[in-house]
Amino acid sequence: MDVNILLKIKKLNINSFGKLQNKEIQFGDGLNIIYGKNESGKSTIMHYILSSFYGIGKNKKGREFSEFDKYLPWSGEEFSGKLLYQLDDGNKFEVYRDFKKKNPKIYNEQKEDISNQFTIDKSTGNQFFYDQTKVDEDLFLSTLVSSQQEIRLQKSEQSILIQKIANLVGTGDDNTSFKIAIDRINRRQLDEVGTSRSREKPINVVSKKIEELELEKNTLEKYENLQYEVEGKIFDVQNNIKKIENDMQMYTEIRNVLENVNIKQQDIDFQKKIKSNNLNKIKEYDFNIDTIREENKELLKEFSTWNGNQLNTEKNYIFIVLSIILIFLNIIQFVFLKNNIVKYSLFFVLDLFVIFFAFLDINNRKKVKRKNEEYNTKIKNNEIINEKIKLIQNEIYNLEVNNKEVDDNILRMQNEINAEKNQKLNFVFQRYGTNMKFDETIKIEQIQSKIQELQVELANAKINLHSLILDKNNIEPKLDRLSSIQEEYVLRKQNKYELEKLNMSFELAKSVLSECYELMKGSVAPRFTQNLSQNISEITGGKYTNVNFNDEIGLIVENEQGDYVPAGKLSVGTIEQLYLSLRLSMINELSNESLPIILDEAFAYFDDERLENFLLAMTKNNEKNQIFIFTCTNREEKVLRKNMIDYNLINIS
Numbered sequence: 001m002d003v004n005i006l007l008k009i010k011k012l013n014i015n016s017f018g019k020l021q022n023k024e025i026q027f028g029d030g031l032n033i034i035y036g037k038n039e040s041g042k043s044t045i046m047h048y049i050l051s052s053f054y055g056i057g058k059n060k061k062g063r064e065f066s067e068f069d070k071y072l073p074w075s076g077e078e079f080s081g082k083l084l085y086q087l088d089d090g091n092k093f094e095v096y097r098d099f100k101k102k103n104p105k106i107y108n109e110q111k112e113d114i115s116n117q118f119t120i121d122k123s124t125g126n127q128f129f130y131d132q133t134k135v136d137e138d139l140f141l142s143t144l145v146s147s148q149q150e151i152r153l154q155k156s157e158q159s160i161l162i163q164k165i166a167n168l169v170g171t172g173d174d175n176t177s178f179k180i181a182i183d184r185i186n187r188r189q190l191d192e193v194g195t196s197r198s199r200e201k202p203i204n205v206v207s208k209k210i211e212e213l214e215l216e217k218n219t220l221e222k223y224e225n226l227q228y229e230v231e232g233k234i235f236d237v238q239n240n241i242k243k244i245e246n247d248m249q250m251y252t253e254i255r256n257v258l259e260n261v262n263i264k265q266q267d268i269d270f271q272k273k274i275k276s277n278n279l280n281k282i283k284e285y286d287f288n289i290d291t292i293r294e295e296n297k298e299l300l301k302e303f304s305t306w307n308g309n310q311l312n313t314e315k316n317y318i319f320i321v322l323s324i325i326l327i328f329l330n331i332i333q334f335v336f337l338k339n340n341i342v343k344y345s346l347f348f349v350l351d352l353f354v355i356f357f358a359f360l361d362i363n364n365r366k367k368v369k370r371k372n373e374e375y376n377t378k379i380k381n382n383e384i385i386n387e388k389i390k391l392i393q394n395e396i397y398n399l400e401v402n403n404k405e406v407d408d409n410i411l412r413m414q415n416e417i418n419a420e421k422n423q424k425l426n427f428v429f430q431r432y433g434t435n436m437k438f439d440e441t442i443k444i445e446q447i448q449s450k451i452q453e454l455q456v457e458l459a460n461a462k463i464n465l466h467s468l469i470l471d472k473n474n475i476e477p478k479l480d481r482l483s484s485i486q487e488e489y490v491l492r493k494q495n496k497y498e499l500e501k502l503n504m505s506f507e508l509a510k511s512v513l514s515e516c517y518e519l520m521k522g523s524v525a526p527r528f529t530q531n532l533s534q535n536i537s538e539i540t541g542g543k544y545t546n547v548n549f550n551d552e553i554g555l556i557v558e559n560e561q562g563d564y565v566p567a568g569k570l571s572v573g574t575i576e577q578l579y580l581s582l583r584l585s586m587i588n589e590l591s592n593e594s595l596p597i598i599l600d601e602a603f604a605y606f607d608d609e610r611l612e613n614f615l616l617a618m619t620k621n622n623e624k625n626q627i628f629i630f631t632c633t634n635r636e637e638k639v640l641r642k643n644m645i646d647y648n649l650i651n652i653s
Contacts, residue, residue, distance in 0.1 A: 006088030016077035018044040028648030031627045036652040042630040052083040053129040054137040189506040206496045213489045220482040237465045244458045250432040257424045258444040275406045278399040285392045535581035538617040600630040612639045
């Protein structure tokens, strides 16, 4: 990686961070010696610098305390501070952090807040330092910082340090071994993916399961088409039921209209009944008149000649008078002719004759009188009958007048009923969207018959619907199973796809790692070993000159006799020198510009000669770099003064 940055840390203003409070520290551009006794806060300063650039983590990462908890002041002071730094273009920046907050404040040389000019990450906050330098925290730690814990090894741990050196040469990272990395990738690939021969591994388990699911899925998919068919039929039947129910409702409303019309029609029927009763009465009256007139006709016929008899009766009255006179004369004759029996007898016969006729006359007179009485009675009765006929005729007239009114009422009521019936039925037809039209011939019996037909049709449709629903219910468990299978099938396919992707990732990782490894061995590693050879020669005073690396033997070193010695046969001190030299060589190789070199108690197990040689080589080969040496001894300072090497001393004791 190329880093085109010349970074200089100029000054720290620590309000409170761990054990450090109200601390101001100024650094020089070159070599800086940070001196302090153990537990005086040297490592705290190093972590303060790192936390100022990248923030401080609150994740414990398996530790008892997180970095945040470790450096949080117990006394309640402000957990904050400033750091002033300079980039290669000469621009100076100041970062202020309140470590309780995610985002810092960044100011330029004019004291302007430029925090919003940088990328903001939701999890880590403002990425100002990465935006400026393209150096992330891992790179800062792995390539620019060397701590005492990395090299403070016992003789039994010598192989670990040798492996770190080999890792640096092969991969550029002392904690990364190419072979180990490849082996780990292969193991993970086998565990997480498997191979075609590993039946119990994920990829084959998934593939087998996919085959099983696919077979069952194909068997059950036919029920999908069947369901679509059944659901289509259910839909049609439900629509038909709605139509039938709609028609039933329409015909019910039509029936209600007709029933209401029939109720009103009863008024017309009542009027018609009145008219019928009137007509019956008129007929009865006409019949009575005819009867009376016929009887009266016979009566009149019986007395049609009665007037002549009445005249004879008047003559009889004269005869009676005459008979009385004869009887009176006969009496006189008897007195005067009593001796004349013949004459007297003649007169007596005559008298008897006259008396007989007188008697007849009297009797006839009685009959005439009686007849006259009957005639008079009949005449009076005839008058009464005629009067009665007149009354009946008047009643007939009244009935006919009433019938005329009844006819008018019937016509009016019928028109009103027809108009209302027409209006209400057309409203029903319009509301239900039917093509039916008003028809005066529509009968309620027809409508009721249609309703009954629809009821039968509705019952049959509901039976059909129930049967279809049962079919659907029988299909649904299979479809539920199909849905579950399809879901699992998709997940398994996705799982297989992810496994295939993961397998490709593993293969790609191995390929890229191999390429990088070959690239490191072919280009970078030679430069590493060249720089390392130069440094180790200077550090060891020519005791060891060249350093080489191969895959089979690993790291080998050429001694002053020209023999190559495996690194495992070197002393721990020499291996420590090799390691630090390689770290310095790596810094020079990976950066086109100069980045700070931070060494924390890195020389604890160096003897004075090795320390002097290392410091001379480091200052000579890293003139542009700002160097920070954290130490609890004054050995480094003595060497620097002895060799008249400039340095900036910061005493924090």
